[in-house]
Amino acid sequence: MEASATTNKASSLRWALLRRALLGRPASDPDERSKEGDKHISRKAARGFDLIPCQAIETGNSREACLCYTLPTAPSPKLFLHQRADNGVDLNDFEICNRHDIDNTGLVCRWPSEEVLAYYCLLQADMFRSKKVIELGSGYGLAGLVIGMVTEAPEVVISDGNPQVVDYIQHNINANLAAFGGTKVKSMLLHWNQEAASDISDSFDVIVASDCTFFKEFHKGLVQTVKFLLRKEGRSEAIFLSPRRGDSLDKFLVEVKESGLHYSIDEIYDSKVWRRHEDFINGNDSWPNYEKDHCYPLLVRVHL
Template identity: 65%
Template sequence: MENSKKKTSSLRWGILRRALINNKSSTTQQHSDEQSQTSISRKANRSFALIPFRVVDQLENEELTLAKAKEACVCYTLPDTNHTKLFIYQRVDNCANLDDFKICNAYDIDNTGLVCAWPSEEVLAYYCLSNLDLFRSKRVIELGSGYGLAGLLIAAATEALEVVISDGNPQVVDYIQRNINANTSVFGGTKVKSMMLHWNQEELSDISNSFDIIVASDCTFFKEFHKGLVQTVKCLLSKEGPSEAIFFGPKRGNSLDEFLIEVKESGLQFTIDEIYHTEDEV
């Protein structure tokens, strides 16, 4: 009789253990590790379909044939008169990657930006699309951008003066730059660049007080980053004229409440809007 399959949680703990002790395993053990990793699922994207999109077929884009099944290119079509298209390259691995955890340990960050395009990013992008005038002629930065859908949409559709798309994970920033390069033809006169930005970074003098608008989605989940995130927001907002930070995300337990305590203690003012769209079931 075959042994029962290892629980997914056990497999994940095994990966974490190896990342922490950095043990040089034998060839046999490495082979076993690889088999275990293929049994660990990654979170799949759950889109709200607020912006029409499709996965680009490999035959349509030669670059995709190099990555094959490990990457995908998603094409979003904006509902403007020109039907502007945005191409977003992203990882679609169906297993955990030990190297990802090693980079997280080295940079004191998480790897959520690589996992998928999160629903909150899509909602933020849709909000930006519905409020184009808010960003016109403004300097904008997106924090914790992941693959950068919202930042790219702002650059393509709002006539913003400048858009910086940032993340603290160097692997994610590589994807952001790749996605910027793939969409330069639709940015018009908007200056767009990627940036590696850690929220606990002490020195931000080059970009301090530079931005009229900060946008972010689902960035308040990790409580250990709350203080650094609030200080980053306070440092980046322009002191000349009105400026604001727009955050989107689910509550995720009491994480949002604790983040708002940090915001209040920093002296920043804030308002909360809870907007739910209901659908009648047939």
Template identity: 65%
Template sequence: MEAKTNTKPSSLRWAILRQALLRKTRESPDNQSPSAIKRISRKTHQGFNLIPGQVVEDHVNEESNFRDVCICYTLPVDGTPKIFVRQRVNNGVDLNDFEVSDRYNVDNTGLVCQWPSEDVLAYFCLSHADMFRSKRVIELGSGYGLAGLVIAATTEALEVVISDGNPLVVDYIQHSIDANSTAFGNTKVKALTLHWDEEVTYNISNTFDVIVASDCTFFKEFHNALACTIKLLLKNVGRSEAVFFSPKRGDSLDKFLEKIEENGLQFSITENYDSEVWKRHQGFVAGDDTWPSYEKDHCYPLMVRITL
């Protein structure tokens, strides 16, 4: 058993950066245990695997010199439609990523991988297509945007905006929108670089019926801006709501919900919201070896519904 470390999180993050830049994935940073780094990064190759996907293309991106892959997701609904998502190969990172993060005051987690909560969100949207039909929908902090693409392709939404604050991520979203353009029918779909602040969101305020997001509450410094953005974007007439899927991650979700209340919004939390997701969660808790590092607090997304 490895000993616990008392190293500060900032030191651990620099250790992660050192690993990425040296590209020595088998080497643990000096005096840091692999479990300590995992505690900070929380990057995972495991997931709920609710929507099966396989790599159908692998090539070097001429603009970034990273290896990109195109993943074909087969949606478990009538007609078995397919969605193609372009993303980087896991572990791809360079100094430009951190420069962009610093310049725009955003994190770069959207470039890391398709996160498990996004898979759960996309599956939930498939199972509840009626809530999006003829609605204007926006996905916040979407990363590679699987959920937004699923909504656009299967729910007959009026419009779907797939957004992220990192312009490098948004470039990937636009590639995926272009690759799936024939799957959207009459639904308008666009990518958007969206920062969670009042100045940027003013021109689209009070226009969306539904907001969706997954695992966007980890960074506490963004909590208030995210709560304000939700309030600005939701329609203030008729029925509108934001649906978030977020693990507790210590007290991060609780702290975010405090900001939700401070901004005059209401919320409800549901733990068991889908029988299939719950069954897989229980299997992981019981020790299913397909996800050996599974921890409920950090891995299982609760459903939070937010209203004006």
């Protein structure tokens, strides 16, 4: 009974969050819950792992935010990431999601796994040398942009199934064009549940994705997309960084196995990421709604 009451309370609070976002009510509204309570029940990422230094840049646009990342590689290049401002929900988002059979999580925020994936790619830059790369379900495109800036990949495609998100990806590519050197970086609208264009079949050496295994209804389409895109010759692979999120990741891996693909899974793949995780778990650093199941991404490598 106590567990049920707790669950109902959390659900009610999340509905209050949605109501406030839709109505544009300020958090100070006496009829609404406090911001402090929001931090504990919201599934929206309150913060990240702080692996890549960044600071907010003034845009002069109340609907848009810009972050400037300083990549920890010589000569410390700057990466500019434009995203939607964190101040509400546009009802048009839901109409577009229904029309395209997609979700809007790429617009909500930068999820913790995105930063971890970008950081992992920074450390494993040699993995992408002379490789054709695609990022799936990229959100604002942080990892793909990092790969384009610091590796010697000849081509990087940054994709998402949401056309609004793809517009942001292209905006971010344009904002960082001078930093890509000889790497060709482009955006692509790619829906996992629809047949992909034949000209990209069997053409990618490396696929990367973060937090893309949450929605179980997209598992089959995601796995088939990976199988369709991976180059059949050579050592091609897909790299996923995803939290378990209940049984979502496990069910995704069942789908991977049933498709004939192979995978490995690693929990401690980087000492710095693991130390940050332990700090949050032990209360040495503050992340009010941090849960390992929901926030800590596991490394999954999938190959033919």
